[in-house]
Amino acid sequence: MAVYKVKVATGDILKAGTKNSISITLVGSRGESRQTTIKHWFLPGSEKDLTVHCEQDLGPIVLIRLHKWRLFLEDAWFCKDVRVTAPDGTLYRFPCYLWLEGVITLEVREGSGRKKLVDDELEILKEHRRQELEARQEAYQWKIFAEGWPRCLNVDSVLDLDSNVQFSCVRATDFKGALIFQKTSHLLTGFLSKSTSWKSLDEMRSIFSRSKGREIGGCLVCPPP
Incomplete structure (x- = not known):
């Protein structure tokens, strides 16, 4: 049995907290954990501690999945970062600094500096990068505002943009x-x-x-x- 200690931090900006349900999945090079629910009532600037129990060691933690579920009313959540301590004491940091809105699953890659990337060795990281690029290409498209004018984003209003780019x-x-x-x-x-x-x-x-x-x-x- 492998036990991972997880610390989830909420940003200290206005309305960063949420009453919605948040859960997490740890993904390592040798497997992934079960989806574990974090306590409700996330307050701005607060941190939540939890333990994730796995049947076997997951190896180096390469990314995490944050799952947000709307219970009754929508209540967006701003995640600052997540820190995972492995059974051998290794600390993995996952900087997020993003809003989670609606019912969504967000994948966050491990953020520590490395001399050698392991993207070529792990298919899950290749797939994560491909999905990330496709999402950006779909979100940021250009349109012609008027002939002879510089192109602009293909949105009718800034309110149509994702909260993370506003x-x-x-x-x-x-x-x-x-x-x-x-x-x-x-x-x-x-x-x-x-x-x-x-x-x-x-x-x-x-x-x-x-x-x-x-x-x-x-x-x-x-x-x-």
Whole structure:
């Protein structure tokens, strides 16, 4: 009987915790463990400890599978990392830093630096890499916005993107706040309401110097004759 000690860490960002069911499967070079359920109620910044019992030694742990199951309502979970200690004391680290949404199984590769990769020896790692590339190719496709314009992502809105490629709610709120501030500033200075051409560079400089864009106004200097 081989016993593995597992520590699962939840990120410390806003709403990172979850009440949904989370379980884990350890995958080694000699086999894999049974799916083991972790305790519920994951709080932001918390860590959960559990033991995984296997009938035999799994060999080097090459990846893990995190299974998320929705009990009643959807409650996304942000996994920071997972650390697995083998029976011989070897520590395996699995950095994740991803959101898990809905009913999903996420495979995470072992993240320790190695001098020699074992991808060519283990078919399961080859398959994992192939599925990862296919998923990225499907998620990130290009489309032509307009003839002569640079291509853009084939989505109608940033909300259609996966949560892991969107800005965090804190960063998004910061951007929206900065945008509202700049629009208000330009409205008060008369920039947004101006419908005629600029009369001089001094007029442009007088408007931009009242906002954080004063560096732009400072660049509006005619070169000497």
